[in-house]
Amino acid sequence: xxxxxxxxxxxxxxxxxxxxxxxxxxxxxxxxxxxxxxxxxxxxxxxxxxxxxxxxxxxxxxxxxxxxxxxxxxxxxxxxxxxxxxxxxxxxxxxxxxxxxxxxxxxxxxxxxxxxxxxxxxxxxxxxxxxxxxxxxxxxxxxxxxxxxxxxxxxxxxxxxxxxxxxxxxxxxxxxxxxxxxxxxxxxxxxxxxxxxxxxxxxxxxxxxxxxxxxxxxxxxxxxxxxxxxxxxxxxxxxxxxxxxxxxxxxxxxxxxxxxxxxxxxxxxxxxxxxxxxxxxxxxxxxxxxxxxxxxxxxxxxxxxxxxxxxxxxxxxxxxxxxxxxxx
Numbered sequence: 001x002x003x004x005x006x007x008x009x010x011x012x013x014x015x016x017x018x019x020x021x022x023x024x025x026x027x028x029x030x031x032x033x034x035x036x037x038x039x040x041x042x043x044x045x046x047x048x049x050x051x052x053x054x055x056x057x058x059x060x061x062x063x064x065x066x067x068x069x070x071x072x073x074x075x076x077x078x079x080x081x082x083x084x085x086x087x088x089x090x091x092x093x094x095x096x097x098x099x100x101x102x103x104x105x106x107x108x109x110x111x112x113x114x115x116x117x118x119x120x121x122x123x124x125x126x127x128x129x130x131x132x133x134x135x136x137x138x139x140x141x142x143x144x145x146x147x148x149x150x151x152x153x154x155x156x157x158x159x160x161x162x163x164x165x166x167x168x169x170x171x172x173x174x175x176x177x178x179x180x181x182x183x184x185x186x187x188x189x190x191x192x193x194x195x196x197x198x199x200x201x202x203x204x205x206x207x208x209x210x211x212x213x214x215x216x217x218x219x220x221x222x223x224x225x226x227x228x229x230x231x232x233x234x235x236x237x238x239x240x241x242x243x244x245x246x247x248x249x250x251x252x253x254x255x256x257x258x259x260x261x262x263x264x265x266x267x268x269x270x271x272x273x274x275x276x277x278x279x280x281x282x283x284x285x286x287x288x289x290x291x292x293x294x295x296x297x298x299x300x301x302x303x304x305x306x307x308x309x310x311x312x313x314x315x316x317x318x319x320x321x322x323x324x325x326x327x328x
Contacts, residue, residue: 009045009202009226012141012170016073016226019219019247020240021173022129023046023206023230024077024145027287032271033068036264037233040241046074047228050103050170053080053089067096075143076155078104081115081126083133090142099170100138102130104160106144107179118179122150128167135168141309141312145206147175148191151180155191158198165199173204173228183231192222192298199208204228207285211239212246212253219247233297237264251254258296258326264318265292 007019022029022037024047034046039304051064056078067074076097078089090100104127106117113119120127127144133141149155161172174195176187189209194204202225208234209215218227233239242253256264268288273281289306293299302322310317 018043072097075099077101087133087137130166130198141170175209
């Protein structure tokens with residue numbers, strides 16, 4: 001791969017001037033996290049957290065769809081299994097979104113039990129009907145995110161991708177695990193190589209993109225058009241920008257040090273509090289502490305302190321203690 005080349009991906013009528021995308025993560029890639037990612041990277045494709053089509057149609061002003069013009073290009077991801085309802089949800093989002101993405105890869109039980117998420121890979125006809133309905137409802141590109149298949153014995157991602165293309169999808173994003181794997185084991189990038197030449201639309205590789213070097217290796221192995229970064233960005237908001245720098249210029253920027261990570265943690269926490277209110281913001285943020293302070297000395301003890309603390313000043317004092325002990 002030519003690291004000096006300026007890269008872009010054409011998704012229907014939308015041009016993304018980056019090989020990267022922020023993967024949609026339920027309860028994670030909210031307005032605040034996307035805003036922080038955009039501060040680091042001006043070009044990556046941002047993706048919202050998964051939005052229930054039923055909830056959205058019932059309450060058009062729900063907080064989960066908040067965005068601003070600086071987030072463009074941005075893809076809004078919707079989930080559901082009723083084509084007509086999915087089409088209505090997409091229409092509600094059309095003025096805010098650059099792209100509408102359809103979730104066909106979420107593996108968690110409460111989603112797949114309702115015929116949503118990855119269960120759609122077991123019902124390709126319904127998945128096709130959803131894409132067609134959404135495509136007819138909006139005048140912006142429609143994409144899909146799914147997995148290798150339901151299980152190791154039922155990997156149907158190639159045929160599924162072909163069907164999504166035939167139904168009108170302008171790009172696909174494939175997590176290189178099956179539903180049965182959830183998030184365990186290792187993403188099988190070698191499997192995604194099989195997509196090259198089987199579809200004419202762009203495809204993103206997703207799964208285990210944890211560093212700039214991993215991003216390049218994934219692109220080289222999968223021959224994908226782009227890569228999508230998910231959980232690894234939760235405690236390293238500069239990761240996507242560092243990946244772009246490496247892919248575009250061959251420059252490898254070091255990971256943030258402890259001081260930088262804790263400064264970003266505090267900024268992230270402060271913004272969540274400003275967005276949600278102090279108590280709700282602090283509770284919401286508990287999921288992020290382990291990501292920011294992983295691999296530090298005494299990490300387990302500090303994690304316990306942070307996730308059980310509701311007083312903002314006490315949280316700041318714990319962060320100061322972490323920094324002090326980490327610099328000794």
